[in-house]
Amino acid sequence: MGFAIRTEHLRKVYPGAHGASAALEDLTLDIPDGRVYGVIGRNGAGKTTFVRIAATQLVLTSGSATVLGHDVATEERAIRTRIACVPQEARPLYFLNVDEVVYLYLKLRGLDPADARARTKDALEQLSLTEFRRRTVSRLSGGLRRRVLCAMVLASDAEILFLDEPTTGLDPIARRQVWEAIRRAIRERRTILLTTHYLDEAEALSARLALFERGRLVLEGTPEDLRARVRYPYRVTIQGSTPREELQSYGRVSAIEGGFLVFARESEARDLARLALERGLKVGLGPVSLEGIFLDVVGRSIEDEGPTPEVEG
Numbered sequence: 667m668g669f670a671i672r673t674e675h676l677r678k679v680y681p682g683a684h685g686a687s688a689a690l691e692d693l694t695l696d697i698p699d700g701r702v703y704g705v706i707g708r709n710g711a712g713k714t715t716f717v718r719i720a721a722t723q724l725v726l727t728s729g730s731a732t733v734l735g736h737d738v739a740t741e742e743r744a745i746r747t748r749i750a751c752v753p754q755e756a757r758p759l760y761f762l763n764v765d766e767v768v769y770l771y772l773k774l775r776g777l778d779p780a781d782a783r784a785r786t787k788d789a790l791e792q793l794s795l796t797e798f799r800r801r802t803v804s805r806l807s808g809g810l811r812r813r814v815l816c817a818m819v820l821a822s823d824a825e826i827l828f829l830d831e832p833t834t835g836l837d838p839i840a841r842r843q844v845w846e847a848i849r850r851a852i853r854e855r856r857t858i859l860l861t862t863h864y865l866d867e868a869e870a871l872s873a874r875l876a877l878f879e880r881g882r883l884v885l886e887g888t889p890e891d892l893r894a895r896v897r898y899p900y901r902v903t904i905q906g907s908t909p910r911e912e913l914q915s916y917g918r919v920s921a922i923e924g925g926f927l928v929f930a931r932e933s934e935a936r937d938l939a940r941l942a943l944e945r946g947l948k949v950g951l952g953p954v955s956l957e958g959i960f961l962d963v964v965g966r967s968i969e970d971e972g973p974t975p976e977v978e979g
């Protein structure tokens with residue numbers, strides 16, 4: 667396995683950003699090929715900036731980045747033919763029909779007509795767009811337009827797909843169809859850089875993940891690596907009446923409908939679950955989701971107000 671994207675000490679300061687901190691700071695990342703690589707983080711963390719630099723749409727300030735072995739600063743033409751992008755904000759051409767827009771995109775990428783036609787049909791089917799294929803794009807709903815963009819990029823023959831919040835605004839069924847299309851692209855040995863605020867989506871799809879916070883990389887690894895690095899990798903839910911003070915010695919407690927949610931270390935989580943069962947309370951015990959990890963790490967970073975949150979190793 668090789669690396670699809672590599673960066674070293676990448677820094678980006680937008681022109682005219684007076685005194686503000688950099689949009690990306692000292693970002694060193696190796697993104698393996700043939701997998702989904704998820705990038706998560708709060709609004710303004712730098713995800714789109716990173717995607718746009720790697721997709722050669724934005725010039726970096728310092729440091730370096732290579733995509734498929736080519737330098738983004740000097741070899742953008744070699745990169746552009748081998749990548750495809752669903753930008754965070756984009757609309758497919760309004761005045762064309764759905765099937766025309768996908769077909770034309772593939773033709774412009776250099777596919778021969780028969781291949782482009784077959785791929786268009788296939789992608790429209792996969793994202794349940796076949797019934798809309800003769801509709802003008804301007805007459806589609808927002809989510810359907812987003813699906814058309816996903817179809818274009820997923821139907822392409824690009825080796826790296828940059829998907830910047832591809833499923834934002836999609837209904838739950840359509841989201842899962844995009845997931846399936848992403849998995850299929852991975853079976854075809856393509857690489858996907860995915861940003862998303864749906865952490866269930868990031869967790870379900872990503873082989874590795876990066877968590878950005880205020881332009882910096884604060885966590886990187888497989889979902890398991892990330893879980894191993896948070897203070898409280900287990901979550902216990904307790905339904906029924908029990909004094910909150912008693913729970914506090916086990917971990918971090920928050921009230922939920924009808925009971926409490928406790929984030930805890932493994933042994934404390936077990937002890938607490940046992941205690942609650944003995945008292946006849948309803949208990950749920952499991953590893954934290956990516957959302958729990960996010961809230962833990964980013965929540966601490968906000969409390970600290972420091973540039974880089976401390977993560978227990």
Ligand SMILES: Nc1ncnc2c1ncn2[C@@H]1O[C@H](COP(=O)(O)OP(=O)(O)OP(=O)(O)O)[C@@H](O)[C@H]1O
Nearest residue numbers: 680683689707708709710711712713714715716754
């Ligand atoms: N064109 C621009 N000019 C100046 N500053 C910008 C520009 N685009 C983004 N920024 C700033 O750079 C930082 C990173 O923005 P970016 O869009 O990369 O964040 P993001 O992680 O994609 O956020 P979101 O989750 O909201 O999409 C933010 O502070 C943002 O205000």
Ligand SMILES: [Mg+2]
Nearest residue numbers: 713714715754
């Ligand atoms: Mg963004």
